[in-house]
Amino acid sequence: MTTAVLNAASDSEGYHAPGPASFDLPPVFSIGDFGVTKPMLLLVLSVPLIVGFFWAASKNKAVVPGKLQFAGEYVYGFVRNGVARDSIGSHDFMKFVPLLFSLFTFILVNNYFGLIPFLQFPSFSRFSFVLPLAALVWLVFNGVGVAKHGFLGYLKHVTVPGGISGPILVLIIPLEFLSTVLVRPVTLALRLFANLFAGHLLLILFATGAAYLILDSGNPWYIPVGALSFVLGIAVSFLELLVLFLQAYVFTLLTAMYIGGALADEH
Amino acid sequence: MNDAPPPQDPWVAFGRVAGGVIFYGGVGFLLDRWWDTSFMVAIGVVVGAALGILTVAMAQREK
Numbered sequence: 001m002t003t004a005v006l007n008a009a010s011d012s013e014g015y016h017a018p019g020p021a022s023f024d025l026p027p028v029f030s031i032g033d034f035g036v037t038k039p040m041l042l043l044v045l046s047v048p049l050i051v052g053f054f055w056a057a058s059k060n061k062a063v064v065p066g067k068l069q070f071a072g073e074y075v076y077g078f079v080r081n082g083v084a085r086d087s088i089g090s091h092d093f094m095k096f097v098p099l100l101f102s103l104f105t106f107i108l109v110n111n112y113f114g115l116i117p118f119l120q121f122p123s124f125s126r127f128s129f130v131l132p133l134a135a136l137v138w139l140v141f142n143g144v145g146v147a148k149h150g151f152l153g154y155l156k157h158v159t160v161p162g163g164i165s166g167p168i169l170v171l172i173i174p175l176e177f178l179s180t181v182l183v184r185p186v187t188l189a190l191r192l193f194a195n196l197f198a199g200h201l202l203l204i205l206f207a208t209g210a211a212y213l214i215l216d217s218g219n220p221w222y223i224p225v226g227a228l229s230f231v232l233g234i235a236v237s238f239l240e241l242l243v244l245f246l247q248a249y250v251f252t253l254l255t256a257m258y259i260g261g262a263l264a265d266e267h
Numbered sequence: 268m269n270d271a272p273p274p275q276d277p278w279v280a281f282g283r284v285a286g287g288v289i290f291y292g293g294v295g296f297l298l299d300r301w302w303d304t305s306f307m308v309a310i311g312v313v314v315g316a317a318l319g320i321l322t323v324a325m326a327q328r329e330k
Contacts, residue, residue, distance in 0.1 A: 161326045172322050175315065179279070179286030187278060187285075254278065 015212045018204040023125060023197070039123045046109040046123070054105075079104050079252065087256035088263065096259055099140065103133070104252040107192070111244035114200055115237060122244070125196040127189070134189035137255045142181070145262030154262070188254055195247045199240045206233030279326075284319035291315030 027035025057072025065073060079101045084093040107124065114122030124130050145154040158180040159173045206229050213226030295311020298304070 161322055168321075171318055174290045175283060175287040175318055175322065177286075178290050179282035179319075182289070183282040183285045184278075187282070 015209070015217075018201060018208060022201070022204050025121070038121055039126050039129065042113050042119060042121060042123045043110060043129065046106060046113070050105045050109055075105065076101060083249075083252050083256050087253065088260040092263055093256075096140075096256065100252050100256055103137075103255060104248055107133070107251055108245065108248040111196060111248055114196065114203075114244060115240055122196040122200055124192050124247075125200050127193045130189045130193045133192075133251070134185045137188060137258065138185040141255070141258035141262045144259055148263055157262070157264075184258060188251065192247050192251050195243060199236070199243055202236050203233060203240065206230070206236060280323045283322045284316055287315030287317075287319030287322070288312050289315070291318065 025037050025039070027037050028041060029036055054072050054076075057068045060066070060069070062069060080093075080097050083104070084097045084100050087093075088096060110123040110129075113119045114125070124133075142154070145157060148154070149157050155177075159176045160169065161172065161176055210226045210230035210233060213222040213229060217226075291311040291314045292308055293311070295308040295314075298307040298311070
């Protein structure tokens with residue numbers, strides 16, 4: 001975002017609205033021909049942050065938890081009970097808590113990078129970072145389904161919906177197959193990517209718009225409009241506080257639901 | 268312990284309609300190329316959406 005502000009501020013020709021190009025950041029440094037960009041570094045940074053936080057939170061285990069331990073246990077309990085157990089059922093859920101917990105914290109921290117000053121980039125507004133997560137989820141929920149029902153059994157499980165019988169089933173089977181195998185991972189990935197992309201784009205728009213209108217437009221009548229743009233930017237930041245959490249939660253919740261659905265007994 | 272049945276994915280309805288549109292729209296598109304027509308893709312999309320909605324309704328009634 002800082003670069004976008006500088007671009008808008010240094011360009012006296014007029015205001016250039018931010019677009020998809022605002023997300024193509026120049027490499028911070030290069031290893032040979034391979035440019036390492038800010039989102040890559042943020043992704044790597046998120047892992048020691050998460051591990052460090054939960055290591056510190058669980059280091060001095062006490063029966064009466066301190067603040068840090070309470071925070072760590074609260075997040076863990078939220079994913080374990082609120083997401084995994086409620087969606088997968090109390091019989092099988094413990095096996096999937098590590099995956100769901102890692103997904104949730106990883107996405108959450110990377111999302112909030114979008115609002116932290118100087119970092120200010122949500123890693124998952126780059127589609128190429130979301131895609132492997134969705135592919136992983138796709139492999140897991142189909143894998144556990146095949147392991148539980150057998151390959152043909154799982155195929156029947158996902159293609160034959162409850163409540164339908166007779167010749168119309170022939171028409172329904174390809175539709176159900178596509179809806180589970182193709183639409184699910186695509187919507188999962190697109191939802192996370194598009195929400196973060198759009199939210200960050202709004203923030204760039206209001207911030208660079210305010211900077212241009214107040215500092216560079218040369219027309220004093222634009223200053224109040226620029227101030228309004230600045231205030232709206234702050235308001236959208238508060239909205240983003242909610243959205244960033246919600247998207248991490250929804251991604252984890254749907255993953256748990258897909259696993260729960262693949263493990264469910266026959267309709 | 269919480270032994271309530273796991274909640275259903277709320278997006279399953281969207282997935283069914285989208286799956287129907289993609290599959291039968293695709294079939295219609297291929298038929299159009301085969302028969303040199305231009306209306307089968309539209310029929311396919313509508314039929315796919317209808318089948319998707321039907322599936323959602325039938326699965327809902329089952330519960």
